[in-house]
Amino acid sequence: MPFTLPSGPPVTFKARLHDARTATAIGRWLGLAMAICFATGVVSHYLQHPPGWLADHLPSRPYWGYRFTQGLHVASGIAAIPLLLAKLWAVYPRLFAWPPVRSVLHALERVSVAVLVAAGLLELFTGLLNTFQWYPWPFNFVPVHYALAWIMLGSLLLHVAVQWPKIRDHFTLRSSGTLALPESDGPDRRRLLLGVTAAVGAVTLTTVGQSVTALGRLDLFGPRSPSHGVQGLPVNRTAAAAGVTAASLADWRLIVDGPSPYTLTLEELRAMPQHEVILPIACVEGWSKSARWTGVRVRDLLERAGGGPEARARVVSLEAVGAYRVMEMGRLYAQDPLTLLALGLNGEVLSMDHGYPARIIAPNRPGVLQTKWVGRLEVA
Numbered sequence: 328m329p330f331t332l333p334s335g336p337p338v339t340f341k342a343r344l345h346d347a348r349t350a351t352a353i354g355r356w357l358g359l360a361m362a363i364c365f366a367t368g369v370v371s372h373y374l375q376h377p378p379g380w381l382a383d384h385l386p387s388r389p390y391w392g393y394r395f396t397q398g399l400h401v402a403s404g405i406a407a408i409p410l411l412l413a414k415l416w417a418v419y420p421r422l423f424a425w426p427p428v429r430s431v432l433h434a435l436e437r438v439s440v441a442v443l444v445a446a447g448l449l450e451l452f453t454g455l456l457n458t459f460q461w462y463p464w465p466f467n468f469v470p471v472h473y474a475l476a477w478i479m480l481g482s483l484l485l486h487v488a489v490q491w492p493k494i495r496d497h498f499t500l501r502s503s504g505t506l507a508l509p510e511s512d513g514p515d516r517r518r519l520l521l522g523v524t525a526a527v528g529a530v531t532l533t534t535v536g537q538s539v540t541a542l543g544r545l546d547l548f549g550p551r552s553p554s555h556g557v558q559g560l561p562v563n564r565t566a567a568a569a570g571v572t573a574a575s576l577a578d579w580r581l582i583v584d585g586p587s588p589y590t591l592t593l594e595e596l597r598a599m600p601q602h603e604v605i606l607p608i609a610c611v612e613g614w615s616k617s618a619r620w621t622g623v624r625v626r627d628l629l630e631r632a633g634g635g636p637e638a639r640a641r642v643v644s645l646e647a648v649g650a651y652r653v654m655e656m657g658r659l660y661a662q663d664p665l666t667l668l669a670l671g672l673n674g675e676v677l678s679m680d681h682g683y684p685a686r687i688i689a690p691n692r693p694g695v696l697q698t699k700w701v702g703r704l705e706v707a
């Protein structure tokens with residue numbers, strides 16, 4: 328492809344590396360990563376902020392569901408970063424295409440690509456920093472991340488539609504063998520694609536251990552090492568950060584509200600039937616770790632307060648301020664026998680940082696909703 332600047336000498340690019348085929352080859356992997364990232368992100372959004380009609384239908388199984396989808400979300404987002412950079416590098420000569428605007432349609436197309444690139448870069452960059460819990464910007468991460476995802480989806484669909492003839496050609500040429508890679512293709516393109524594959528493999532392998540325990544030893548760059556932390560479990564927010572002190576727990580009682588309200592001391596809670604479950608904390612920031620929890624079933628506590636089999640729950644933490652102080656739990660979660668008000672972790676009494684004296688642990692649930700330092704449980 329010849330590219331000419333408005334003035335001065337023509338710019339030459341190693342055309343093969345910047346042609347439609349390279350762009351399409353990288354683009355379809357980028358599209359796949361973005362599609363996975365988008366779908367799993369929407370799952371995460373609805374698990375965390377379900378509209379009223381949905382809350383009671385959210386499934387509490389499979390118990391590892393959120394660990395899986397959120398692990399995929401973060402991994403596909405990280406994999407998309409080298410793919411997006413490679414894709415931008417492959418197509419950047421088009422920025423110099425002349426004339427810059429050929430028609431109204433062409434102008435619209437360029438605007439949509441600009442929106443896609445800007446939203447994509449911002450989305451991946453802010454998402455990556457969020458895995459480090461680093462928020463060097465003035466806006467609230469979650470709503471912006473969510474809105475950008477839809478902007479990306481819209482501009483991506485438009486982009487694929489506009490580029491469809493090239494994408495189709497890429498696939499038909501490949502399957503008819505006209506573009507057999509070894510002979511007709513230069514080693515430069517294959518080297519480029521190999522390099523991109525290696526980069527994606529490297530960033531994935533060195534971070535995916537944060538949610539896949541078996542690969543934990545390769546986890547060089549995942550910000551939270553799941554193997555670190557008191558009682559074998561990382562801590563996202565310490566008791567000190569949440570303003571929960573031993574003194575403030577001195578006369579702790581669990582308040583259970585419902586048609587027949589009651590309160591329980593820690594001793595009375597321990598005297599109730601205890602259950603043991605093995606469930607992960609699956610943090611929205613990407614790390615996951617399984618642990619052995621012991622405690623009282625939430626449905627038993629609700630039932631004793633007069634909540635029927637349809638009861639859902641509202642949980643209030645002792646933490647004075649914080650986005651996760653109050654948590655709502657739909658019916659399927661509240662009634663699941665695996666959902667506990669946990670008193671013990673990995674064979675020990677819960678430590679302060681893991682939510683002493685009592686915390687929620689439920690299956691298929693984002694970490695942010697596994698409320699620590701529970702003071703109050705309500706039949707909702």
Ligand SMILES: Nc1nc2c(c(=O)[nH]1)N[C@H]1C(S)=C(S)[C@@H](COP(=O)(O)O)O[C@H]1N2
Nearest residue numbers: 561562563564610644681694695697698699
């Ligand atoms: N009250 C309260 N509960 C909370 C939080 C919090 O900030 N306040 N953080 C949540 C988050 S984001 C996660 S990932 C889990 C982490 O639990 P852990 O610290 O025991 O590993 O607790 C959740 N429970």
Ligand SMILES: [Mo]
Nearest residue numbers: 610611694695
């Ligand atoms: Mo979290």
